[in-house]
Amino acid sequence: MVKRERIELGEEIRIFSPLEEKIMEFLWEKKEATLSEIAKGVNASMSSVAATLDRLEKNGFVRKEKKSVDGRRKFVFYPAVSKKDVEVNFVQSILDRLIDKFGDVVVDYFYKRVERK
Amino acid sequence: MNSIACAFYCLANSNFGKAFFVFSVGVAVATLGYLLSRDSILKVRFYIFANAFVAVNLPVIYFSMSCDMFWFMKYYALYALTFGILLLSFPKAYKLYLRKRYGFRIDDELAKKHGLKRVYVLNTLLPKAFTIGRDVFVSEGLLELLEEDELSAVIYHEKFHAMQNKLFSLKAVKFLTFLHIPENEIEKAADEYAERLVGKDALRRARRKLENFYS
Numbered sequence: 001m002v003k004r005e006r007i008e009l010g011e012e013i014r015i016f017s018p019l020e021e022k023i024m025e026f027l028w029e030k031k032e033a034t035l036s037e038i039a040k041g042v043n044a045s046m047s048s049v050a051a052t053l054d055r056l057e058k059n060g061f062v063r064k065e066k067k068s069v070d071g072r073r074k075f076v077f078y079p080a081v082s083k084k085d086v087e088v089n090f091v092q093s094i095l096d097r098l099i100d101k102f103g104d105v106v107v108d109y110f111y112k113r114v115e116r117k
Numbered sequence: 118m119n120s121i122a123c124a125f126y127c128l129a130n131s132n133f134g135k136a137f138f139v140f141s142v143g144v145a146v147a148t149l150g151y152l153l154s155r156d157s158i159l160k161v162r163f164y165i166f167a168n169a170f171v172a173v174n175l176p177v178i179y180f181s182m183s184c185d186m187f188w189f190m191k192y193y194a195l196y197a198l199t200f201g202i203l204l205l206s207f208p209k210a211y212k213l214y215l216r217k218r219y220g221f222r223i224d225d226e227l228a229k230k231h232g233l234k235r236v237y238v239l240n241t242l243l244p245k246a247f248t249i250g251r252d253v254f255v256s257e258g259l260l261e262l263l264e265e266d267e268l269s270a271v272i273y274h275e276k277f278h279a280m281q282n283k284l285f286s287l288k289a290v291k292f293l294t295f296l297h298i299p300e301n302e303i304e305k306a307a308d309e310y311a312e313r314l315v316g317k318d319a320l321r322r323a324r325r326k327l328e329n330f331y332s
């Protein structure tokens with residue numbers, strides 16, 4: 001689940017849940033797709049993809065538009081942000097919070113780390 | 118004099134004895150009609166009549182009882198009042214929750230087409246259709262999934278529920294009258310109503326699509 005307010009540093013840092021990630025990767029690659037195309041593309045059930053898309057849209061990662069596809073009104077989904085932006089925002093928000101809380105320690109560490117290189 | 122004999126004595130000697138008799142016959146006839154009728158829609162109508170008669174009969178009994186033996190009527194009145202307030206405020210509260218959880222828009226075109234006052238369209242891709250009180254809710258996901266006639270079948274099914282809820286939410290009535298709610302019958306009647314207007318096939322197709330979606 002997309003969590004904006006809390007960062008969990010578990011074994012692996014991830015921005016999206018597995019299904020969210022699959023959907024976003026699919027959309028970044030295809031640029032636009034309908035619900036059934038996405039469900040087929042990520043090989044998941046329509047209902048779980050629909051629920052996940054709802055969440056992604058609510059959090060501003062996906063944008064939808066009503067369009068006429070084969071004479072029927074359908075939603076077409078687009079990625080609302082680029083992969084790069086998502087990653088940059090994610091890293092920034094973690095670092096911002098670290099710096100807010102531990103200021104000097106973090107800056108010191110970065111300084112040393114850059115020097116080491 | 119035991120309590121039942123006392124109750125009858127009270128009724129017979131009050132001004133409401135005749136009213137009580139008339140409404141009791143009403144309850145009996147409607148219940149009999151409910152049990153005997155084969156047509157689902159008729160069955161639901163009889164059921165509503167039976168409930169209405171019971172509801173009218175309760176205050177009649179209350180006012181005709183002068184003996185204290187019927188103290189429980191007072192408690193019932195308190196209970197009915199509490200539940201009445203809860204039941205009346207439920208739809209508003211639930212609508213607020215839906216607005217927060219999904220957000221919705223009002224679709225005049227759908228409302229006009231199906232002879233409804235208002236149709237709400239929830240902003241979710243999951244296909245949903247339900248009725249709260251007299252308001253019919255569908256979702257963007259449902260509009261996308263179904264063909265026009267299938268959608269109409271679903272909306273007419275919901276419209277039937279909305280019509281039954283004209284006075285009071287049908288499911289809420291059971292808290293007041295304690296009569297069993299034949300939910301299967303109501304669903305069947307709603308289906309029959311939709312089938313009558315759009316045809317059997319459309320409703321069946323809609324149901325199959327929904328089952329596929331959620332499987």
